[in-house]
Amino acid sequence: xxxxxxxxxxxxxxxxxxxxxxxxxxxxxxxxxxxxxxxxxxxxxxxxxxxxxxxxxxxxxxxxxxxxxxxxxxxxxxxxxxxxxxxxxxxxxxxxxxxxxxxxxxxxxxxxxxxxxxxxxxxxxxxxxxxxxxxxxxxxxxxxxxxxxxxxxxxxxxxxxxxxxxxxxxxxxxxxxxxxxxxxxxxxxxxxxxxxxxxxxxxxxxxxxxxxxxxxxxxxxxxxxxxxxxxxxxxxxxxxxxxxxxxxxxxxxxxxxxxxxxxxxxxxxxxxxxxxxxxxxxxxxxxxxxxxxxxxxxxxxxxxxxxxxxxxxxxxxxxxxxxxxxxxxxxxxxxxxxxxxxxxxxxxxxxxxxxxxxxxxxxxxxxxxxxxxxxxxxxxxxxxxxxxxxxxxxxxxxxxxxxxxxx
Amino acid sequence: xxxxxxxxxxxxxxxxxxxxxxxxxxxxxxxxxxxxxxxxxxxxxxxxxxxxxxxxxxxxxxxxxxxxxxxxxxxxxxxxxxxxxxxxxxxxxxxxxxxxxxxxxxxxxxxxxxxxxxxxxxxxxxxxxxxxxxxxxxxxxxxxxxxxxxxxxxxxxxxxxxxxxxxxxxxxxxxxxxxxxxxxxxxxxxxxxxxxxxxxxxxxxxxxxxxxxxxxxxxxxxxxxxxxxxxxxxxxxxxxxxxxxxxxxxxxxxxxxxxxxxxxxxxxxxxxxxxxxxxxxxxxxxxxxxxxxxxxxxxxxxxxxxxxxxxxxxxxxxxxxxxxxxxxxxxxxxxxxxxxxxxxxxxxxxxxxxxxxxxxxxxxxxxxxxxxxxxxxxxxxxxxxxxxxxxxxxxxxxxxxxxxxxx
Numbered sequence: 001x002x003x004x005x006x007x008x009x010x011x012x013x014x015x016x017x018x019x020x021x022x023x024x025x026x027x028x029x030x031x032x033x034x035x036x037x038x039x040x041x042x043x044x045x046x047x048x049x050x051x052x053x054x055x056x057x058x059x060x061x062x063x064x065x066x067x068x069x070x071x072x073x074x075x076x077x078x079x080x081x082x083x084x085x086x087x088x089x090x091x092x093x094x095x096x097x098x099x100x101x102x103x104x105x106x107x108x109x110x111x112x113x114x115x116x117x118x119x120x121x122x123x124x125x126x127x128x129x130x131x132x133x134x135x136x137x138x139x140x141x142x143x144x145x146x147x148x149x150x151x152x153x154x155x156x157x158x159x160x161x162x163x164x165x166x167x168x169x170x171x172x173x174x175x176x177x178x179x180x181x182x183x184x185x186x187x188x189x190x191x192x193x194x195x196x197x198x199x200x201x202x203x204x205x206x207x208x209x210x211x212x213x214x215x216x217x218x219x220x221x222x223x224x225x226x227x228x229x230x231x232x233x234x235x236x237x238x239x240x241x242x243x244x245x246x247x248x249x250x251x252x253x254x255x256x257x258x259x260x261x262x263x264x265x266x267x268x269x270x271x272x273x274x275x276x277x278x279x280x281x282x283x284x285x286x287x288x289x290x291x292x293x294x295x296x297x298x299x300x301x302x303x304x305x306x307x308x309x310x311x312x313x314x315x316x317x318x319x320x321x322x323x324x325x326x327x328x329x330x331x332x333x334x335x336x337x338x339x340x341x342x343x344x345x346x347x348x349x350x351x352x353x354x355x356x357x358x359x360x361x362x363x364x365x366x367x368x369x370x371x372x373x374x375x376x377x378x379x380x381x382x383x384x385x386x387x388x389x390x391x392x393x394x395x396x397x398x399x400x401x402x403x404x405x406x407x
Numbered sequence: 408x409x410x411x412x413x414x415x416x417x418x419x420x421x422x423x424x425x426x427x428x429x430x431x432x433x434x435x436x437x438x439x440x441x442x443x444x445x446x447x448x449x450x451x452x453x454x455x456x457x458x459x460x461x462x463x464x465x466x467x468x469x470x471x472x473x474x475x476x477x478x479x480x481x482x483x484x485x486x487x488x489x490x491x492x493x494x495x496x497x498x499x500x501x502x503x504x505x506x507x508x509x510x511x512x513x514x515x516x517x518x519x520x521x522x523x524x525x526x527x528x529x530x531x532x533x534x535x536x537x538x539x540x541x542x543x544x545x546x547x548x549x550x551x552x553x554x555x556x557x558x559x560x561x562x563x564x565x566x567x568x569x570x571x572x573x574x575x576x577x578x579x580x581x582x583x584x585x586x587x588x589x590x591x592x593x594x595x596x597x598x599x600x601x602x603x604x605x606x607x608x609x610x611x612x613x614x615x616x617x618x619x620x621x622x623x624x625x626x627x628x629x630x631x632x633x634x635x636x637x638x639x640x641x642x643x644x645x646x647x648x649x650x651x652x653x654x655x656x657x658x659x660x661x662x663x664x665x666x667x668x669x670x671x672x673x674x675x676x677x678x679x680x681x682x683x684x685x686x687x688x689x690x691x692x693x694x695x696x697x698x699x700x701x702x703x704x705x706x707x708x709x710x711x712x713x714x715x716x717x718x719x720x721x722x723x724x725x726x727x728x729x730x731x732x733x734x735x736x737x738x739x740x741x742x743x744x745x746x747x748x749x750x751x752x753x754x755x756x757x758x759x760x761x762x763x764x765x766x767x768x769x770x771x772x773x774x775x776x777x778x779x780x781x782x783x784x785x786x787x788x789x790x791x792x793x794x795x796x797x798x799x800x801x802x803x804x805x806x807x808x809x810x811x812x813x814x
Contacts (some may be wrong), residue, residue, distance in 0.1 A: 017777060058465040058489065078752060079493045082465065084486025102486055103514045108753075109789055110424040110509035145751035155811065157800070168793035174748040176814065184804040190806055197808035341581040343536055344556035346515075382516055382789055386575035393564070399597055403564065407583065 001021040001072040004064040005047050005331070007039040011209050014312050023070070024112035025126050029208055034309050036249070037068050037213050045257030050228055058082040060114060060217045062224075066253065067118065068213050074125040076150040078107035080117055082221055085374070090342050091355075093362060094369025096232065100355075101222065102343060104380030108169070110348075111218070112142035113377045115242055118214030119203060120146035122395060130155060132194060133203040134187030136300050137166030138379055142201060156202060157187035163300070164202055205240040206309045215243040219250025222374065223260060230265045232371035233322070235358050237270040237350035237378055238278055239304035241313035248316035259396030260318070265374075266322035269313055270357040273328040278313055282324035287311050298329045299349035301378060323366060331356040348384055351377030408479040411471040414451040417443040421577070421719050430477070432533050441613040441716050443656070444620050446474050447456030452664030457635055465489040467521060467624045469631075473660065474525065474546055475620050481532040483557045485514035488522055489628055492781070498747050498762075500769060501776025503639065505531035507670070507752060507762075508629065512789030515548045515576070518625065518785045522649055523549035525621030526610060531557045538562070539601065540610040541594030543707050544573030545786055550610060551582035562607060564594035570707070572790055575615075596649070601760050612647040612779035613716045622650040626657025629781065630667060636674045638779035642765050644757035645676035645685055645787055646711035655723035672781075673729035676720055676765040680735040682712060684719055694718050706756035707737045708785060730773060738763040755791055758784030 011020040013029030014036050020026050022037070029035055048065045056062040060080035068105065069075055083098045083106060092098040103111035116139065123131060132155040133143050140156040147154035154175040158167055159182060170177040180187050190203055200331040206212065223230055230251065236244045240369060244267055269278050275295035281288065289310040295303050307313065317324055327335075336352035339345050347355065354375040361367045414428060417464055418427040420436035422445050425434050429444070435597045436442055455472045463469045467487035476482055489714040492506045492511060510518035523546065529694065530538060539562040540550050545565040554561035561582040565574055577584040587594050598609055613619065637658065643651045651674055661667040676685050682702035696717040702710050714720065724731055734742075743759035746752050754762065761782040798814060800806065 016773075023564070054462075059491070077493075079491025079512070081491055081512060083487050084466070084548065086484075086486045086487055094743070103489060105486070109787060129463075131428070146751070147751070148748065149751035160799070165793070166787065167796050168521060168755065169789065169797045172747045172793050173751050176811070177797070178798045178800040179796075179798060180800045180802045186802040190800065190802060194808045194811075196807065216491055337579070341555065341580045344552035344554070344580050346552070346576065348681055379514065380789065381579075382572065382576065382787065386572070386579050389574050389578045389586075390587045391583070392567070393585045393587045393597065395593040395597060397586045401601045404583070404585075404601075406606070 001061060001075055003072050006068070006070050007044040007065060008068050009038050009040050011035040011037055014309070018090045018198045019133055025128065025201070027148050027202060033214070034312065035209040037209055039066070039253070041256045042291065050259065053224065058119070060221070061072050063217055063220045066216070066220060068210055069121045069125060070341065071116070071125065074121050075120045076124060076146050077116055078117070078145060078149060080111070080112055080113060082225065086345060088339065088343050091339065095399065096369055096371040096373060099231070099372070099374045100347070100351070100377050104105050104348065104377060108138070108145050109136040109380040109383055111243060112139040114217055115214040116146050116321055117140035117212030119208055119210040120152065121149050122210040123152055123201065124283060128201045131203045132191045132198065132200040132202040132404070134184050134191050135331070136184055136303065137162045138301060139205070140175065140177065141169045141173065142167055144170045144173035148174035153197070157188060157190050159183050164286055175234065185306070201268055205242060212242050212249070212299050214245045215246030216250040218243055219247035220254070223251070226279055228259050230260060231374045232265065233266045233268060233373045235268045235270050235354035235373065236377045237299065237302050237353050237376060238271055238313060239302040241269065241278070241309050244269055244316055245309055245312045248320065264320055267316050267320040268322045268357065269317050269324040270333065270354050271326045272299050272302055272325045272353060276326040277305060278310065278385065279324040279326045280305070281310065281314055282317060287314060295306055299353050300383070301348070301350040302353065325361060326362060327353050327356040331360070333357070347377045348379040348380035348381050351375065408468060408482055410479050413475070413477050414446040415475050416447050417446050418444055418725045420522065421716070424671050432535065432608070432614055434609060441619070441719065442616040444525055444616055446473070446660070448660060448663045452599050457666065460631065467524070467628070469546060470624055470627045472526065472684050473623070475617055476525070476528045476532060476616045478532065481526045481528050483524055483531060483553050485520070485524070485552060486515055487520060489632065492632055493752060494783060495746065495750050500558060503778040503780060506638070506779070507754070507758070507784050508781055509784050511784060515545070515552050516787040516790055516811070517545040517549065518622070518650060519546040519549035521624055522618030522621040524554050526615055526617045527553035527557050527559065529617040530559055530608065533672055535608045536560060537605065537607040538610045539598045539605065539607040541591050541598050543591055543710065544569045545708060546612070547582065548573055548576045548580065551577045551580035555581035564597050565744050566590050570790065612649060619649050619653045619656070622653030623657040625650055626654035627661070627776060628657070628659065630661055635666050637667060637670065638781045640673045640675060640774055641782065642761035642782045644706070644783060645678055645720060646709040647714050647736060648676065648685070648716050650783070651676055651723055652716055652719045655727065671727055674723050674727040675729045675764065675768070676724050676731040677761050678731065678733045679706050679739065679760060680733045682710050683733040684712060685714070685717065686731040686733045688717065688721055690757045694721060696719070706739055706760050708755070709760065710758040716813050732768060733759050734763040734767060742766070753788035754784045755786040755788050757786065758782065
C-alpha cells in the first residue's frame with residue numbers, strides 16, 4: 001500500500017467541542033463523551049481528486065486521506081472490499097431505486113470489520129498491545145480477527161446468550177473470550193474495572209475515537225458507488241449507532257470539500273419495538289435517550305438499551321430531516337423471509353428490520369415510491385438461525401415426481 | 408449494466424472436440440462429456456483493452472467479453488464482488504508471497520456463486536424455466552438464490568448428512584429442497600430420472616456448459632488483481648474441479664490474446680486423503696479417475712468420489728506442470744486453526760486443506776519458499792462447525808483479573 005498524506009489535526013468532544021491532541025492514546029472526553037476526529041479538510045480537498053481515488057483498489061483503504069492512520073505499515077487489513085449495492089427490483093414500489101448495501105461481505109461477515117480494522121490499526125500506530133471489549137457477538141469477532149493479525153492481545157466478554165457461532169469464531173481467531181452471566185453492560189463493567197489490573201485499552205463502542213472513522217467509510221463508499229451522489233433516504237439498523245454517526249460525518253466532510261452538493265440523504269434510525277430508546281427520544285424531542293428497560297428482540301445486534309453516542313445519533317437524524325422508527329419482531333422475520341423468497345437475498349435480522357421499516361414508512365407516507373432508498377444489511381444472514389426444513393425423500397423407492405411439484 | 412459485444416462461436420466436447428451450436432440449450436456432448444464454450448479470441452482481443460476493463464466496476468461482470476451471456480437484461484446478479492487476496496505474512500516461509508483468495512465474500516458465501524450466476528443467467532437467456540440439482544450444500548444455496556432472483560423454479564436434492572445451515576439456506580432463498588437417504592450420486596439419479604416428468608433442466612456439475620465459464624472468472628480476476636500477471640503456483644481444493652478447469656481455460660484464453668506471457672502458474676489439485684481419486688489417477692498416469700470407494704473427509708465440499716470432468720482436471724494439472732496431492736483430516740483442521748490463530752483469517756475446511764497441502768509440499772520440496780503461491784479459500788468459514796468454548800465468568804462476584812491472563 002502506498003503512503004498518502006494524512007490530515008488529522010485534533011480530536012474534539014462530540015458534545016462540547018473542546019479539543020484533544022491527536023497521535024496519542026485517547027479514550028472519552030473529559031465530559032465522558034465520544035471523541036470525534038477532525039481533519040484539515042481544506043488541505044485534504046486540495047490534495048486528492050475523485051479521479052485519483054477511482055484508480056485505487058475498490059476497498060476501504062481507497063479513502064486514506066479521509067482516515068486517521070498515518071503510516072501504511074500500521075494498516076491492518078483482511079481485505080475490506082467495497083460492499084455491493086443490490087437492487088430489489090421486484091420489491092421496489094415505484095420509480096425510485098430500492099437498494100441493499102450488503103455489508104456481510106466484509107471480513108468476519110459484518111460491518112463491524114470497518115470500525116475494528118480502523119481502531120486496531122490505530123492501536124498499532126499508538127503502541128497499544130492489549131485490548132478488551134464487551135460484545136453481543138459480531139464486534140468481538142471482528143476485534144479478534146484484526147487484533148490477532150496485528151499481534152495485539154485481545155480479551156472479549158459476551159453475555160451468555162450470545163450466539164454460539166460468535167463465541168466460537170472469536171476464540172478460533174485467537175482472542176480470549178468469556179461468557180458472562182449478565183448483559184452487555186455487565187460485560188462493559190468488567191472491561192472498565194479491569195483496566196488497572198490488566199493494562200488493557202477499552203475498545204467498547206465509541207469509547208475510543210477511531211471505530212467511527214472506520215464506519216465513516218460506509219458513507220464515503222456509498223457516495224463513490226453512486227458517482228459522488230447520495231440516495232434520498234438511508235435506513236440504518238441502529239444499536240450503538242456508530243455507523244449512522246459515521247456516515248453523517250462522511251457526508252458532511254464530502255460536502256465541505258465540495259464533492260457533494262446541497263442535498264444530503266435523510267437518515268432513518270431503525271430500531272426494534274422491544275428496544276427503541278432512540279425512537280422514544282426522537283419523538284419526545286429529547287437530546288439524550290433514557291435506558292430502555294427489559295430490552296428484547298430477535299435482532300440482537302440492535303438490542304442496545306443505552307447508547308453512549310445517543311445525542312450524536314439524534315443530531316444526525318434531525319439535521320438530515322430524517323426520523324427514528326421501530327418495527328416489531330414479527331415484521332422483521334417476515335421481511336427477511338420476503339426478501340429471500342422474492343429476491344434470493346438472505347438478510348440478517350437487523351438488515352431485515354430496515355426493509356420492514358421501509359415498507360411501514362412507505363405505507364405511512366414518510367418515504368415515497370419515487371425516492372431512492374438504501375437499506376443497510378449489516379451482516380451475513382448465515383450467522384443467524386433459519387427455519388427448519390422437513391422435506392425428505394426415500395431414494396430406494398420410485399420417486400413420485402408429480403407429487404414433488406405440490407409439496 | 409452496459410451492453411458489450413460478445414464472442415461465443417460454438418461449444419465443443421471437452422474430450423473429443425466435436426462442435427455444438429451455441430445459443431441453444433445444450434447439456435453433455437454426444438460422448439456424455441462436458442461441453443466447453445469457445446470464443447472468437449482474435450476478435451475479442453481486438454475489441455477490449457485492459458485499460459477499458461480497469462474503468463469498470465470491480466466485479467465478475469467486468470469480464471463480459473470473455474463470458475457467454477449475450478444481453479445485459481439476462482444478467483442475474485447478487486453483487487459478485489472481486490474477492491480479496493489476503494497475504495499470510497506471518498506464515499510465509501520465504502520471499503515468495505503467500506496469498507489467500509477469499510471466495511467466501513461472494514453471494515451465499517461461496518465460490519459456487521460464480522458458476523451459478525453464469526449458469527442461471529444463461530438459463531434465463533435460453534428460456535429455461537425450471538431447473539434441478541443434486542448438491543452437498545453450497546452449490547444448492549447459490550442455485551436457490553440466483554434462480555429465485557431470475558424467476559426460475561428450482562428443485563434441490565441433498566444427501567441427508569448435508570449441513571443443516573445449507574438445507575435451511577436453500578429453502579429460505581426460495582428453492583424446493585429435499586433431504587435424500589443416500590449420497591450425492593443418488594441425488595443425481597433423482598434429478599436425471601425426473602427430467603421427463605418434470606421438464607426440468609439438469610444443473611449438475613459440468614452437465615451444463617456455463618458454470619465453468621463463471622468459475623473461469625477466478626482466473627481472469629486473479630490475473631487482473633496481479634496486474635495481468637500470474638502467481639508461480641495455485642493450490643486449489645478439488646472436488647468436481649470446475650474451478651481448476653475454468654481457471655486453466657482463463658489463463659489459456661488470456662495467453663491467446665496476448666495479455667499473459669509464456670509463464671502460466673502450476674496448478675495443484677488438493678484433495679482429502681479420504682477421497683483422492685484425482686491424486687490416484689495423477690500418480691498412475693491415467694487419463695480418467697476411478698470411483699473412490701467409501702469416501703470420507705471433514706471437508707465435505709471435496710468429498711466427490713467421481714468427477715465427470717476428471718480428464719479435464721488431470722489435463723490442466725499436467726499441462727501446467729503442476730501435481731495432485733492429498734492431505735488428511737487432522738492436517739486440515741490443524742491448518743484451519745493455525746491460519747485463524749496466527750493471521751486472524753478463518754478458512755473453510757476445504758480452504759484449510761490448501762494451506763495444509765502447501766506446508767506439506769514445501770517440506771517435500773515441490774514448492775519453494777521463493778515462489779508466489781495463491782491458496783483458494785472456497786467458502787466462508789462461518790458455514791462450518793467450530794470447536795466449542797468453555798470459558799465462563801460470574802459477574803456477581805469480584806473478578807480475579809490476574810487469573811484471566813493465565814486461563
